[in-house]
Amino acid sequence: MSSRPVISVVIPTYNRANDLKRALNSVQAQTFTNWELIVVDNHSVDDTDQVVNDFNDSRIRLFKVHNNGVIAASRNVGIREASGEYIAFLDSDDWWKPEKLRLSLDALNAGADIVYHDLLVVSKVEQRIFLKKAITRGLTRPVFDNLLSTGNCINNSSVVVKKSILISIGGISEDHDLIAAEDYDCWLRVAQKTEKFSRIPKSLGYYWMGGGNISNPERTVASIDAIVQRYINSKSRESTGGVLWIHYSRGRAYYLLCNWKMAKKYLGNINWPGTPLMLYVKSQWMLQVIRLVHENKS
Secondary structure, X not given: OOOOOOXXXXXXXXXXXXXXXXXXXXXXXXXXXXXXXXXXXXXXXXXXXXXXXXXXXXXXXXXXXXXXXXXXXXXXXXXXXXXXXXXXXXXXXXXXXXXXHHHHHHHHHOOOOEEEEEEEEEOOOXXXXXXXXXXXXXXXXXXXXXXXXXXXXOOHHHOEEEHHHHHHOOOOOOOHHHOOOHHHHHHHHHHOXXXXXXXXXXXXXXXXOXXXXXXXXXXXXXXXXXXXXXXXXXXXXXXXXXXXHHHHHHXXXXXXXXXXXXXXXXXXXXXXXXXXXXXXXXXXXXXXXXXXXXHHHO
């Protein structure tokens, strides 16, 4: 086996020692073994250091960083320190199935520059049955246009991508406005460099939804606005009716913020036909709740 790892796994973390142990176990259990694992810790005050040291694996390295609440800064440290040809992203509360890296590398060797896949959603520590997926989709060309018009469909903890491409785009944006959407921004910029996106049609990992995730409605609205500002030109910002995910995401965020007026404004743009069925059903359900429950109270 080559002394240089083929894949560098980058895990940012902060005060998630127990979750991190599960993630590290899943990497160590990979059937493909020529990897290195870079843990970038935002100066945790729990047992993170001990968890990493207890693995006693020379392929695992630990770095410390003050990221000031910007996880992209931690990921960029990992990218810079990586020795592998490919970067695999894994959040510290997610984990993989043993064949994840092998199947990802097969797709990369077949010509892809970036690969991704579905994840099984986990909401309880002892969960054994997984009925829900964080579902991805295949992308049509031009990939940039497809991503922009239909929204982010790529799970961060599923991605393996050529390091050279990440370097060519300057890494992941550390802009505060993009917190919780910096991965989507990254895939858009990668799509400006290559069309070789490949979806593996398998669920090769687990996505933790049991608490502690950084996304929240305020950040959702801010990050959507930042994406629109960057990628949708000024002439089309007021006519994004074709970009249904923008209306849905804004509407859902305002719904969760109990801003019924703004929620109705954006959810009301989700019309049938022309909208994916599930998006339409979810939008109509929220509108009905607003009309029947919240507006009747006012």
